[in-house]
Amino acid sequence: MMISKIKILALLSVFALTSCSNNDEVVFIDGDDGEVITPTPTDPVPPGETTAETLREKAAWKVGAAVTVGHIRDDAQYDKALSENFSQLTAEYEMKMNRIWTSSSTYNWTETDALVQYAEDNDMEVHGHTLVWYNSFPDWFKNANYDSTAFENNIKRYITDVVTRYKGRIKSWDVANEVFADGGGNRQEGTILPVFNDPIAFYGRCFQYARDADPDAILFYNDYSVVLDSGKRAAMKSMATRFKNEGYPIDGLGDQFHYREATSKETIKSGFEDMVSTGLLMHISELDIRMNTNQSDSYTFTDAEATKQAATYKFIVEMFEAIPDNQKFAITTWGVTDKYTWLTGWWHPKEYPLLFDAEYNKKKAYEGFLDGIK
Numbered sequence: 001m002m003i004s005k006i007k008i009l010a011l012l013s014v015f016a017l018t019s020c021s022n023n024d025e026v027v028f029i030d031g032d033d034g035e036v037i038t039p040t041p042t043d044p045v046p047p048g049e050t051t052a053e054t055l056r057e058k059a060a061w062k063v064g065a066a067v068t069v070g071h072i073r074d075d076a077q078y079d080k081a082l083s084e085n086f087s088q089l090t091a092e093y094e095m096k097m098n099r100i101w102t103s104s105s106t107y108n109w110t111e112t113d114a115l116v117q118y119a120e121d122n123d124m125e126v127h128g129h130t131l132v133w134y135n136s137f138p139d140w141f142k143n144a145n146y147d148s149t150a151f152e153n154n155i156k157r158y159i160t161d162v163v164t165r166y167k168g169r170i171k172s173w174d175v176a177n178e179v180f181a182d183g184g185g186n187r188q189e190g191t192i193l194p195v196f197n198d199p200i201a202f203y204g205r206c207f208q209y210a211r212d213a214d215p216d217a218i219l220f221y222n223d224y225s226v227v228l229d230s231g232k233r234a235a236m237k238s239m240a241t242r243f244k245n246e247g248y249p250i251d252g253l254g255d256q257f258h259y260r261e262a263t264s265k266e267t268i269k270s271g272f273e274d275m276v277s278t279g280l281l282m283h284i285s286e287l288d289i290r291m292n293t294n295q296s297d298s299y300t301f302t303d304a305e306a307t308k309q310a311a312t313y314k315f316i317v318e319m320f321e322a323i324p325d326n327q328k329f330a331i332t333t334w335g336v337t338d339k340y341t342w343l344t345g346w347w348h349p350k351e352y353p354l355l356f357d358a359e360y361n362k363k364k365a366y367e368g369f370l371d372g373i374k
């Protein structure tokens with residue numbers, strides 16, 4: 001059984017370790033009333049303490065989860081699992097542009113404010129997701145058909161207003177999300193790409209607008225399949241190099257890590273090492289491990305499947321732990337519980353990708369993650 005480092009320190013401050021007798025029995029004296037407590041060999045933990053170490057206690061970096069305000073409010077078990085085990089949160093959708101920017105002259109801060117407050121009340125940090133993503137522009141903006149100047153002036157105003165509002169409270173932002181196409185080159189989307197002759201320079205200025213609004217905020221580029229797709233990774237790295245050469249700020253890179261159990265671990269590892277070679281902060285930003293690879297209606301998440309999934313989580317966390325300490329930003333799972341995962345809608349109703357099962361039991365995947373932490 002293990003007690004966390006934090007709990008050991010807490011215990012040491014409450015209990016004075018006074019003597020070790022000949023048979024190595026450890027005796028604690030409770031600092032408050034002098035009562036002698038002698039733990040038995042089978043129960044070495046003083047009364048009231050639990051032996052289970054949590055992810056947030058063990059990791060020297062942030063362990064995040066994507067969350068929604070509604071689940072925090074309506075599901076007490078969700079709130080408990082989240083606050084006890086994670087040290088950072090990302091809004092699953094409440095901080096996307098179409099949620100906040102309700103019209104050209106109005107913002108809806110209600111849900112974002114609530115999430116930031118919740119994080120502070122529970123000693124968690126907030127990772128902002130995401131300022132500029134082609135897929136979350138509000139309809140009113142898209143319908144305005146702005147020219148490049150009006151488009152950028154509006155985006156500059158949005159970034160400035162959002163980042164300024166949460167200055168010092170939202171510690172990090174995904175400034176840009178999913179800029180590149182699978183295989184490399186710019187993503188062929190109809191919102192940003194057609195407006196700018198040089199869209200990468202536009203994104204560089206977006207990073208600068210965020211930096212100007214909160215110089216202390218840590219700024220990320222985020223995308224999916226980065227470690228698997230060498231073409232996309234090369235495009236991302238060359239953007240980071242260009243930003244460096246041209247003076248645009250960027251602090252870190254995120255790979256979403258929506259991977260399958262069967263995804264090649266060798267490929268993940270070598271791709272990740274290539275990301276790490278940039279020297280930037282690393283964020284495994286939307287981790288979930290799909291098990292029902294064939295999208296089969298008869299799939300069963302057996303104990304053997306749970307064991308395989310745990311090994312994959314452990315592998316990913318160990319891989320992250322192996323990089324230089326000063327490049328470790330966070331690992332964020334895209335959700336808390338299999339009860340609510342975007343994959344049951346988007347992938348298959350029988351999907352079990354996260355660390356807690358639908359009844360809020362810690363899965364083997366949780367233990368795998370925990371074991372992977374140094």
Ligand code: XIL
Nearest residue numbers: 092093129177222224256286334342
């Ligand atoms: C997804 C959320 O999980 C869904 O709830 C929402 O309806 C759509 O967006 N890449 C991203 C995330 O960067 O923002 C996406 O989140 C998942 C894929």
